[in-house]
Amino acid sequence: MNRNHLIEKIKKRRSFLCVGLDSDPAKIPAFLHEYSDPVFEFNKRIIDATLPYAVAYKPNIAFYESSGSKGWISLEKTMQYLQQLPEKVFTIADAKRGDIGNSAAHYARAFFDHLGFDAVTVSPYMGQDSIAPFLNYEDKWTIILALTSNQGSEDFQVLQPQLPTLLDKLGMKSCGYWKKLYELVIDKALSWQKSENVMFVVGATQSEMLATIRDAAPDSFLLVPGVGAQGGDLKNVAEKLLNKDCGLLVNASRSIIFASHKEDFADAAAVEAKKITTQMDQLLKNIF
């Protein structure tokens, strides 16, 4: 799905909600275990129930991979189901992959060619040549981890690197604003070839740093997890990050898909998704 189609979808649906399919086999309602593929059965019903509200779906690959090839079959069936819907949705593989060029090309093949996702999340640690194979896909999106929602984001992402050349030049005496690692990740990624295919992951819980991210990437779409179960605030996120095209996909996983653990889980998911999109409709009134 290209940028214009995504923006049109957001305008039409008046929603920028992404439903996270973190479909942990141990957490789905017990009665589904009577089916031959309980996880796929769960996903299908969640998708059907939330389709009037969501613009995107994001399976978190970890929850499939923990069941091995069986989990991968549930994932393949889920993607086939998402792709045959009468109305197209934006699909994100939350995979956080990152490896050297040849291996990265195989991961890109897995998620873009084999499974048919529109987008995949990747880790920037290994640099440009670990991400280029994803960027080379036309009308596909590479969503780079910038500032994540977890506590561990403080370990490395907010460090303030200084290039040795700059250090030398300044004789160690200059001051001013030093960019943090996540800002350098954004700057560099936007300088790479095919950077028009880049989005960034920004955690909703990073309240104070959200504005600096919109400054660093004024036109980019941002994927924002952490609203809902992780405690991020949707209004704050929207105020800091909405741009003229919306420029946002806000993900909620557990608060929607596990709103109920009983037979009514799909209805309960729809109620939660509707709640969020009612708020999104209001927030979008500022831009279109």
Added chain:
Amino acid sequence: MNRNHLIEKIKKRRSFLCVGLDSDPAKIPAFLHEYSDPVFEFNKRIIDATLPYAVAYKPNIAFYESSGSKGWISLEKTMQYLQQLPEKVFTIADAKRGDIGNSAAHYARAFFDHLGFDAVTVSPYMGQDSIAPFLNYEDKWTIILALTSNQGSEDFQVLQPQLPTLLDKLGMKSCGYWKKLYELVIDKALSWQKSENVMFVVGATQSEMLATIRDAAPDSFLLVPGVGAQGGDLKNVAEKLLNKDCGLLVNASRSIIFASHKEDFADAAAVEAKKITTQMDQLLKNIF
């Protein structure tokens, strides 16, 4: 496999060779495509041929995942095969995963519980809580990316971060040696709980920086890719990185498994593996 067993295995075999099973379905010999699972058939023959020389095997998950659930089935069969060998080998899932706690726990389950690997490679970008779920496994190893062998390692891994508190304290005037990001990754990882289960990935191509890594992690085992097809030099790696327990696993993938693309591929792989281990035997004479 615990540390002592790994060291014993290296001593007995007089080798620290890890064979990388980067078994790209498009690159394995054509005649194998007559078999129901060509990739597994390829791996089995490579393993049988190189077993007298290798102490470890490292499937690169990307090359399996690009075939989806079918690739995962080849991976599962390969791991079953490795686990039933009369003589135990050390097994590494080269997965480079990295996600927040709950998802990381599912990835750990995939590679340690479901597939039964001894070790898995992970990316440090998301910090401590993205790695802790792996470290919690007794007698399992978490191999953290530090300084990788690819060109993109220059983008972020060698930046020299400065903590704001340190900056403030020093009034910007102090000098001295500023650690690079990969050194901070090593320092932090060794300060985490269960750090006795940590190894680090260090690219053999990073000739100049190898010594600083052994200084930063004197006792840790290091997984070193980049020897062979990527151009790293084994003698240089050994001189800079061997410690009293060996402390090294040097990986070669393509140069061994694709030494021939014909029916003699397994014999050719054995010849290449033997060449490397003959050199390793000499290098080990300095320590035991």
